[in-house]
Amino acid sequence: MPMTFDRSVKIAPSILSADFANFGAEIRAIEGQGADWVHVDVMDGHFVPNLTFGPPAVKAFRRHVKTVMDVHLMIAPVDPFIEAYAEAGADILTAHVEAGPHIHRTLQAIRGAGMKAGVALNPGTPAEAVAHLLDLAGLVCVMTVNPGFGGQTFIDMTAKIRTLRAMIGDRPVHIEVDGGVDPATAPVVVDAGADVLVAGSAVFRGGSVDKAEIYGQNIRAIRGAATAATNAA
Template sequence: MTFDRRIKIAPSILSADFADFGREIRAIEDQGADWVHVDVMDGHFVPNLTFGPPAVKAFRKHVKTFMDVHLMIAPVDPFIEAYAEAGADLITAHVEAGPHIHRTLQAIRATGKKAGVALNPGTPAEAIEHVLDLADLVCVMTVNPGFGGQKFIDMTGKVRKLRQMIGDRPVHIEIDGGVDPVTAPLLVAAGADVLVAGSAVFRGGSVANPEAYGDNIRAIRQAAEGALVGA
């Protein structure tokens, strides 16, 4: 993946039809998704339980773009290799999930995958200041992790701070939680370039009506890019 700061829409398949993941993934890609976002939850670090490595390996067969795997699990280090082998292109771990985020990012990079670090709403940008040189992406949670469809928590100040801290490093700023055509331009204006959206992409559509996914993706993208034009 060549680095660039063009806006990327990464639908979260947590909002897809769980009985039809293959066709759902193909539908969102055909309708303009740039990345496919996979939320991995363990029922311990966050209050929900989702996808193990075998499920991610099954998803991989259908993903033609870029598979962005967000590990909301603790401990995280013992599972990095399994998710890498399952086919993740980028693996994101939470700074809050363990005492050694530097080691965790090293471990992700050692698998040959891109490395991301995520920050919960209550965690300041400064928590990752000393690991930015090991990161390919910083994920800013704009909801408390664990469930889709939550109300947006305004983290634009944190995003602006991170954009300043990152400087000219080739590091993406990703937003996860409550992204829609209203919040997207605020986040992009602050410095974000990867937008994870679940319910805002899948709402009103299905594999039988994928055009609705495309309409939703275009609405988010146009709103986000409008913030850049006005900058």
């Protein structure tokens, strides 16, 4: 879908925490309850110790996503799969700095395939690793857990987020935070400069397609805590 840039807080539920037997209905439920983006975690069992979705699954999700499909590749190598995820309908395609030797080329290829290019930083990777990529990137994803599994404990990366925010300046680049985001951690990362919050367990916990209002309550709790941080700034 066409994307306009703004720095308002966006909640991007990760469907890694959804009911795997009911993805279409789960996507419709979270969007109906206020999700801004839908976050899809792609894992290869090699770059990270887990295995999830390939291009056919992402293409199937696309039919249900009416907002923004934010596809996060935790795979290596990335380049051979860029066209497949473009054809599957990704709006944003994010690759890790650590996934290959030529991340600049990878971001060029993602943009060339018609998608917004994202670049992700693992907890041990400094902000400076993307200093020369910011004119190609539309999004920098700061991992606040080590990638591979949902439900992990938040790792404080606020100093890195603040550094990135200063580096980005007035460029139209989102700062996304992925890992351990909930109403307690959301204001911390938003105050540091993040504007896209990926949340899995914190959105889906306690709810279901039949109890979608709980998804809405969870999304509003995260957004409310994050918005309070922006208002206090």
